[in-house]
Amino acid sequence: MPLITDNILEARGAYAALELRAQSAQQSVAALQSTVEQLSSVHQSLVESATIQNQFAVGQVRTNAQLTAQQAGQVSPDISLESFIASLGLAVALGEASVPDRTINSVTATVQSYFTFDIGTDGVPTAGLRLYQPELGAPTALATISFEIAKVTPKPGTPAPRTLYIVLQYKQSVFADSFWAKFTTGTPPSHPAALIVAEMVKMLANVGGWNLPYLVQEAAIVAGLETSLATLVGAASPSAQASAYANAAGALSTLTKSLDPATRSNFVAGDLFALVAALDATTNIADSLRS
Numbered sequence: 001m002p003l004i005t006d007n008i009l010e011a012r013g014a015y016a017a018l019e020l021r022a023q024s025a026q027q028s029v030a031a032l033q034s035t036v037e038q039l040s041s042v043h044q045s046l047v048e049s050a051t052i053q054n055q056f057a058v059g060q061v062r063t064n065a066q067l068t069a070q071q072a073g074q075v076s077p078d079i080s081l082e083s084f085i086a087s088l089g090l091a092v093a094l095g096e097a098s099v100p101d102r103t104i105n106s107v108t109a110t111v112q113s114y115f116t117f118d119i120g121t122d123g124v125p126t127a128g129l130r131l132y133q134p135e136l137g138a139p140t141a142l143a144t145i146s147f148e149i150a151k152v153t154p155k156p157g158t159p160a161p162r163t164l165y166i167v168l169q170y171k172q173s174v175f176a177d178s179f180w181a182k183f184t185t186g187t188p189p190s191h192p193a194a195l196i197v198a199e200m201v202k203m204l205a206n207v208g209g210w211n212l213p214y215l216v217q218e219a220a221i222v223a224g225l226e227t228s229l230a231t232l233v234g235a236a237s238p239s240a241q242a243s244a245y246a247n248a249a250g251a252l253s254t255l256t257k258s259l260d261p262a263t264r265s266n267f268v269a270g271d272l273f274a275l276v277a278a279l280d281a282t283t284n285i286a287d288s289l290r291s
Contacts (some may be wrong), residue, residue: 055129077118077128081145084111084129086268089149090212093269097164098207098277106150107172164215164276165207171222171283179290183232192229196222213261214273219275220256226282227253233289245285252278 075206079087088109091147097106132142156158162170180193203218230246258264259271 010218076130077116077126078131079129080118081127081129083266084148085147086266089269090267090272092149093272094210094212097272100163100165100169103163104151105158106148107185108146108148110144110146112142112144115145161273161277162280164272164279165204166212167276167280167283168200168203170287171279172197172204174283174287174290175200177290180229183229183236185228185232192225196225196229199225212267212275213258215272215275216256216259216261218280219252220260222279223249223253223256226286229286240291241285245282245289248278248282248285252282260290 040051088107092104092107096102111129112133116130117125117127119125129145172228173194175193177193181191183193184191199218199222203215206214226249227246230242230249234246255274257265259275
Protein backbone atom coordinates (compact mmCIF):
# COMPACT_ATOMS: atom_id res chain seq x y z
CA MET A 1 0.00 0.00 0.00
CA PRO A 2 1.46 3.40 -0.98
CA LEU A 3 2.33 5.83 1.84
CA ILE A 4 0.69 8.73 0.02
CA THR A 5 -2.62 8.34 -1.80
CA ASP A 6 -5.47 10.45 -3.00
CA ASN A 7 -7.84 7.49 -2.88
CA ILE A 8 -10.16 7.95 0.04
CA LEU A 9 -10.93 4.25 0.26
CA GLU A 10 -7.27 3.29 0.46
CA ALA A 11 -6.65 5.95 3.08
CA ARG A 12 -9.66 4.77 5.13
CA GLY A 13 -8.41 1.12 4.96
CA ALA A 14 -4.93 2.15 6.06
CA TYR A 15 -6.31 4.14 9.01
CA ALA A 16 -8.49 1.21 10.06
CA ALA A 17 -5.50 -1.13 10.02
CA LEU A 18 -3.47 1.36 12.08
CA GLU A 19 -6.25 1.74 14.63
CA LEU A 20 -6.50 -2.05 14.90
CA ARG A 21 -2.76 -2.29 15.60
CA ALA A 22 -3.02 0.41 18.25
CA GLN A 23 -5.84 -1.41 20.00
CA SER A 24 -3.81 -4.64 19.87
CA ALA A 25 -0.83 -2.86 21.35
CA GLN A 26 -2.97 -1.44 24.16
CA GLN A 27 -4.33 -4.91 24.91
CA SER A 28 -0.77 -6.27 25.00
CA VAL A 29 0.32 -3.48 27.39
CA ALA A 30 -2.69 -4.19 29.63
CA ALA A 31 -1.86 -7.91 29.64
CA LEU A 32 1.80 -7.15 30.43
CA GLN A 33 0.81 -4.79 33.24
CA SER A 34 -1.45 -7.47 34.71
CA THR A 35 1.39 -10.00 34.51
CA VAL A 36 3.80 -7.57 36.25
CA GLU A 37 1.31 -6.89 39.03
CA GLN A 38 0.74 -10.63 39.51
CA LEU A 39 4.49 -11.28 39.65
CA SER A 40 4.92 -8.43 42.15
CA SER A 41 2.22 -9.95 44.34
CA VAL A 42 3.84 -13.38 44.14
CA HIS A 43 7.26 -11.84 44.94
CA GLN A 44 5.89 -10.04 48.00
CA SER A 45 4.29 -13.26 49.18
CA LEU A 46 7.61 -15.09 48.71
CA VAL A 47 9.48 -12.41 50.65
CA GLU A 48 7.00 -12.56 53.53
CA SER A 49 7.14 -16.35 53.53
CA ALA A 50 10.94 -16.33 53.51
CA THR A 51 10.99 -13.84 56.42
CA ILE A 52 8.62 -15.96 58.46
CA GLN A 53 10.63 -19.13 57.74
CA ASN A 54 13.89 -17.37 58.67
CA GLN A 55 12.41 -16.12 61.95
CA PHE A 56 11.11 -19.60 62.71
CA ALA A 57 14.50 -21.16 61.92
CA VAL A 58 16.34 -18.67 64.17
CA GLY A 59 13.83 -19.22 66.96
CA GLN A 60 14.09 -22.99 66.58
CA VAL A 61 17.88 -22.89 66.73
CA ARG A 62 17.66 -20.87 69.94
CA THR A 63 15.09 -23.26 71.39
CA ASN A 64 17.19 -26.29 70.42
CA ALA A 65 20.24 -24.71 72.02
CA GLN A 66 18.32 -24.12 75.23
CA LEU A 67 17.02 -27.69 75.25
CA THR A 68 20.52 -29.00 74.60
CA ALA A 69 21.89 -26.94 77.48
CA GLN A 70 19.10 -28.15 79.77
CA GLN A 71 19.71 -31.76 78.80
CA ALA A 72 23.44 -31.34 79.33
CA GLY A 73 22.76 -29.82 82.75
CA GLN A 74 20.53 -32.73 83.67
CA VAL A 75 23.21 -35.31 82.93
CA SER A 76 26.33 -33.42 83.99
CA PRO A 77 27.72 -34.46 87.39
CA ASP A 78 27.09 -32.44 90.52
CA ILE A 79 30.52 -33.43 91.80
CA SER A 80 33.35 -35.53 90.43
CA LEU A 81 33.84 -38.91 92.06
CA GLU A 82 37.41 -37.93 92.86
CA SER A 83 36.32 -34.73 94.63
CA PHE A 84 33.60 -36.58 96.52
CA ILE A 85 36.04 -39.18 97.86
CA ALA A 86 38.58 -36.46 98.71
CA SER A 87 36.00 -34.40 100.61
CA LEU A 88 34.83 -37.48 102.50
CA GLY A 89 38.43 -38.34 103.39
CA LEU A 90 38.97 -34.82 104.70
CA ALA A 91 35.78 -35.01 106.76
CA VAL A 92 36.94 -38.27 108.31
CA ALA A 93 40.40 -36.83 109.01
CA LEU A 94 38.89 -33.76 110.69
CA GLY A 95 36.70 -35.99 112.82
CA GLU A 96 39.69 -38.04 113.91
CA ALA A 97 41.71 -34.87 114.58
CA SER A 98 39.12 -33.60 117.04
CA VAL A 99 39.47 -36.46 119.53
CA PRO A 100 42.54 -37.18 121.66
CA ASP A 101 42.26 -40.95 122.05
CA ARG A 102 40.67 -42.34 118.89
CA THR A 103 41.97 -43.21 115.45
CA ILE A 104 40.09 -44.07 112.27
CA ASN A 105 42.04 -46.58 110.23
CA SER A 106 39.51 -46.96 107.42
CA VAL A 107 36.02 -45.98 106.34
CA THR A 108 33.74 -47.70 103.83
CA ALA A 109 31.01 -45.87 101.96
CA THR A 110 28.21 -46.92 99.62
CA VAL A 111 26.60 -44.23 97.49
CA GLN A 112 23.54 -44.43 95.27
CA SER A 113 23.35 -41.80 92.53
CA TYR A 114 23.42 -41.32 88.79
CA PHE A 115 26.87 -42.22 87.51
CA THR A 116 27.93 -39.96 84.66
CA PHE A 117 30.94 -38.31 83.06
CA ASP A 118 32.10 -34.76 82.52
CA ILE A 119 34.46 -33.77 79.73
CA GLY A 120 37.12 -31.39 81.00
CA THR A 121 38.76 -28.56 79.09
CA ASP A 122 41.56 -30.96 78.21
CA GLY A 123 39.06 -33.35 76.61
CA VAL A 124 39.58 -36.04 79.25
CA PRO A 125 36.36 -37.55 80.68
CA THR A 126 36.04 -37.50 84.46
CA ALA A 127 33.74 -39.81 86.39
CA GLY A 128 31.18 -37.97 88.46
CA LEU A 129 28.04 -38.30 90.55
CA ARG A 130 24.68 -36.76 89.68
CA LEU A 131 22.62 -36.76 92.85
CA TYR A 132 19.01 -37.90 92.50
CA GLN A 133 16.39 -35.17 92.12
CA PRO A 134 12.64 -35.92 91.95
CA GLU A 135 12.16 -33.81 88.81
CA LEU A 136 14.44 -36.17 86.90
CA GLY A 137 11.91 -38.98 87.19
CA ALA A 138 11.76 -42.26 89.03
CA PRO A 139 15.12 -43.35 90.52
CA THR A 140 15.23 -46.54 88.46
CA ALA A 141 18.62 -45.77 86.91
CA LEU A 142 20.52 -45.10 90.13
CA ALA A 143 23.91 -46.79 90.30
CA THR A 144 25.52 -48.07 93.48
CA ILE A 145 29.17 -47.23 94.12
CA SER A 146 31.15 -48.63 97.04
CA PHE A 147 34.66 -47.68 98.06
CA GLU A 148 36.98 -47.78 101.05
CA ILE A 149 39.35 -45.11 102.33
CA ALA A 150 42.20 -46.66 104.30
CA LYS A 151 44.93 -44.88 106.21
CA VAL A 152 48.48 -45.78 105.24
CA THR A 153 50.11 -47.26 108.33
CA PRO A 154 53.60 -46.01 109.27
CA LYS A 155 56.63 -48.19 108.76
CA PRO A 156 57.41 -50.67 111.56
CA GLY A 157 59.26 -48.94 114.38
CA THR A 158 57.96 -45.50 113.38
CA PRO A 159 55.62 -43.89 115.92
CA ALA A 160 52.14 -43.16 114.65
CA PRO A 161 51.41 -39.46 114.03
CA ARG A 162 49.54 -37.77 116.83
CA THR A 163 46.11 -36.30 116.28
CA LEU A 164 45.72 -32.54 116.08
CA TYR A 165 43.94 -32.43 119.44
CA ILE A 166 46.93 -34.06 121.18
CA VAL A 167 49.40 -31.84 119.27
CA LEU A 168 47.59 -28.71 120.44
CA GLN A 169 47.45 -29.94 124.03
CA TYR A 170 51.18 -30.70 123.87
CA LYS A 171 51.98 -27.24 122.46
CA GLN A 172 49.88 -25.61 125.17
CA SER A 173 51.74 -27.44 127.93
CA VAL A 174 55.19 -26.69 126.46
CA PHE A 175 54.68 -22.94 126.03
CA ALA A 176 52.94 -22.57 129.40
CA ASP A 177 56.31 -23.33 131.01
CA SER A 178 57.91 -20.43 132.90
CA PHE A 179 61.05 -20.86 130.76
CA TRP A 180 59.47 -18.74 128.03
CA ALA A 181 58.43 -15.84 130.26
CA LYS A 182 61.76 -14.06 129.73
CA PHE A 183 61.25 -13.76 125.98
CA THR A 184 59.31 -10.60 125.19
CA THR A 185 58.94 -8.37 122.15
CA GLY A 186 57.46 -5.00 121.27
CA THR A 187 56.41 -1.98 123.30
CA PRO A 188 54.58 -2.47 125.52
CA PRO A 189 56.19 -5.89 125.82
CA SER A 190 54.23 -8.96 124.82
CA HIS A 191 54.99 -12.61 125.46
CA PRO A 192 54.82 -14.73 122.28
CA ALA A 193 54.69 -17.94 124.34
CA ALA A 194 51.67 -16.71 126.32
CA LEU A 195 49.95 -15.72 123.09
CA ILE A 196 50.60 -19.20 121.69
CA VAL A 197 48.98 -20.72 124.77
CA ALA A 198 45.99 -18.42 124.28
CA GLU A 199 45.63 -19.58 120.66
CA MET A 200 45.72 -23.21 121.80
CA VAL A 201 42.98 -22.55 124.35
CA LYS A 202 40.86 -20.87 121.68
CA MET A 203 41.33 -23.69 119.17
CA LEU A 204 40.57 -26.43 121.68
CA ALA A 205 37.45 -24.58 122.83
CA ASN A 206 36.24 -24.35 119.22
CA VAL A 207 36.82 -27.99 118.32
CA GLY A 208 33.22 -28.34 117.10
CA GLY A 209 33.82 -25.70 114.43
CA TRP A 210 37.04 -27.11 113.00
CA ASN A 211 37.47 -27.01 109.27
CA LEU A 212 40.65 -26.71 107.27
CA PRO A 213 40.40 -22.99 106.40
CA TYR A 214 39.95 -22.19 110.10
CA LEU A 215 42.84 -24.42 111.14
CA VAL A 216 45.12 -22.91 108.50
CA GLN A 217 44.24 -19.42 109.71
CA GLU A 218 45.04 -20.32 113.32
CA ALA A 219 48.23 -22.15 112.34
CA ALA A 220 49.40 -19.05 110.47
CA ILE A 221 48.99 -16.99 113.65
CA VAL A 222 50.93 -19.59 115.63
CA ALA A 223 53.64 -19.69 112.93
CA GLY A 224 54.11 -15.92 113.22
CA LEU A 225 54.37 -16.12 117.03
CA GLU A 226 56.81 -19.03 116.94
CA THR A 227 58.94 -17.24 114.33
CA SER A 228 59.21 -14.25 116.67
CA LEU A 229 59.98 -16.53 119.59
CA ALA A 230 62.64 -18.41 117.60
CA THR A 231 64.33 -15.09 116.77
CA LEU A 232 64.38 -14.14 120.45
CA VAL A 233 65.73 -17.53 121.49
CA GLY A 234 68.43 -17.43 118.82
CA ALA A 235 69.52 -13.96 119.89
CA ALA A 236 69.66 -14.92 123.58
CA SER A 237 71.29 -18.35 123.25
CA PRO A 238 72.57 -19.19 119.74
CA SER A 239 72.71 -22.95 119.25
CA ALA A 240 71.97 -25.70 116.76
CA GLN A 241 68.65 -26.32 118.49
CA ALA A 242 67.71 -22.63 118.29
CA SER A 243 68.53 -22.67 114.57
CA ALA A 244 66.49 -25.85 114.09
CA TYR A 245 63.56 -24.22 115.88
CA ALA A 246 63.76 -21.20 113.57
CA ASN A 247 63.81 -23.49 110.54
CA ALA A 248 60.82 -25.46 111.79
CA ALA A 249 58.85 -22.26 112.46
CA GLY A 250 59.75 -21.05 108.97
CA ALA A 251 58.56 -24.33 107.44
CA LEU A 252 55.26 -24.01 109.30
CA SER A 253 54.84 -20.46 108.03
CA THR A 254 55.59 -21.52 104.45
CA LEU A 255 53.06 -24.35 104.68
CA THR A 256 50.29 -22.07 105.96
CA LYS A 257 50.94 -19.68 103.07
CA SER A 258 50.64 -22.51 100.56
CA LEU A 259 47.33 -23.53 102.17
CA ASP A 260 45.96 -20.00 102.40
CA PRO A 261 42.16 -20.22 101.84
CA ALA A 262 42.36 -16.98 99.86
CA THR A 263 44.20 -18.85 97.11
CA ARG A 264 43.09 -22.43 97.77
CA SER A 265 39.51 -23.63 97.53
CA ASN A 266 39.92 -27.41 97.60
CA PHE A 267 41.60 -29.26 100.45
CA VAL A 268 42.33 -32.93 101.09
CA ALA A 269 43.19 -34.99 104.13
CA GLY A 270 46.89 -34.83 103.24
CA ASP A 271 46.82 -31.06 103.79
CA LEU A 272 45.56 -31.58 107.32
CA PHE A 273 48.15 -34.26 108.07
CA ALA A 274 50.95 -31.98 106.81
CA LEU A 275 49.68 -29.11 108.97
CA VAL A 276 49.54 -31.32 112.07
CA ALA A 277 53.05 -32.64 111.44
CA ALA A 278 54.44 -29.11 111.03
CA LEU A 279 52.77 -27.91 114.26
CA ASP A 280 54.10 -30.96 116.10
CA ALA A 281 57.64 -30.44 114.74
CA THR A 282 57.96 -26.93 116.15
CA THR A 283 56.67 -28.08 119.55
CA ASN A 284 59.10 -30.99 119.75
CA ILE A 285 62.09 -28.72 119.12
CA ALA A 286 60.76 -26.02 121.47
CA ASP A 287 60.37 -28.66 124.17
CA SER A 288 64.04 -29.63 123.78
CA LEU A 289 65.09 -26.00 124.25
CA ARG A 290 63.77 -26.00 127.83
CA SER A 291 66.23 -28.62 129.00
